[in-house]
Amino acid sequence: MRKRILFVINPISGGKKKTAFNKQVLEVLDLKKFDPTFKITNHPNHAYELGKQAIKEGYDAVVAVGGDGTINELGSAILGTDMPLGIIPEGSGNGLALYLGIPLNESAALRRINRFETVEVDTGEINGRNFFNIAGIGFDAFVSDHFATENIRGPIGYLRSSLNVFSKFKPSVYRLEIDGKAYEREAFMISVANSPQYGNNAYIAPQASINDGILDVCIVHKFPLYLLPKMVFHLFTKSADQSDYVEIIPGKNIRIIRDDRGPVHVDGEPVDMGDTLDISIQHKSLKIIC
Structure with a gap:
């Protein structure tokens, strides 16, 4: 009997048109083994609703055709x-897919679905919201919040949001508790990484692993403006952990307290959360086709 697969397509992710995607699936997917169905998201949280529906309807797998948010x-x-999750990377950054070695080319990614091999990955949780790649506060959270209103999607829109936020952003003081040990830091941003990179091969936590049962708390300290090119260089050469302005502390149970509520990015999507953030990890809690 053929496996029933639901492809959940985000039509606006990454600024890419996906009108020919269904046809490509029918050409590349092994239709002797798989029976595909296609559904398009049209509002926030729609992919979640379609996933829950897929469980009830007895699908054998769901596939996210989109970015880290989908x-x-x-x-x-x-x-x-x-139920395993497949990924066809169509986002602005595709951080999780890049880490897992899933090709950015649609046909090549679909051939991975044909293999139907899975890996178990960890899941982070922040104030009840799951994340599989990275969650964070500070600069990158404000960028995500700005990017959500940007009319240009993809890397260009993200770069424009970054420059806009950077021109007026100020670091904040955070109080942290990581596995029972207390810290206080003035930080430009704090990223809690399940996998190493944001996307587009920008590595904030080069040593992070998605199935080691540990989260990497990456604290980027306040740095002088003239060092911005060097900080960017560290990101794209997998050497952020070698910067004097980056501190990485591994942990399983994390609390971060800030003075005010504000945006938190959860796999790149902005979410408004309170002044106290409780973060934990569930070891090997999701199967991904890769």
Whole structure:
């Protein structure tokens, strides 16, 4: 009997048109082994709803055709079940897919689905919201919040948002507790990494692993403006952990307290959260086809 697969397509992710995607699936997917169905998201959290529906309807797998945000919604829907998640990377950054070695080329990614080999990955949780790649506060969270209103998607829109936020952003003081040990830091941003990179091969936590049961708390301290090119260089050469302005502390149970509520990015999607953030990890809680 053929496996039933639901492809959940985010039509606006990454600024890419996906009108020919269904046809490509029918050409590349092994239709002797798989029976595909296609659904398009049309509002926030729709992928999550479609994932829950797929469980009820007895699908054998769901596939996120989008970026880390679409992956987050679908992954959250099937978390704790035996249903695997496939990924066709169509986002602005594709951080999780790049880490897992899933090709950015659609046909090559679909051939991975044909293999139907899975790996178990960890899941982070921040104030009840799941994340599979990276969650963070500070500069990158404000960038995500700005990017959500940007009319240009993809890397160009993200760069424009980054420059806009950077011109007026100020670091904040955070109080942290990581596995029972207390810290206080003035930080430009704090990223809690399940996997090493944001996307586009920008590595904030080069040593992070998605199935080691540990989160990497990456604290980027306040740095002088003239060092910005060097900080960017560290990101794209997998050497952020070698910067004097980056501190990485591994942990399983994390609390971060800030003075005010504000945006938190959860796999790149902005979410408004309170002044106290409780973060934990669920070891090997999701199966991903890769």
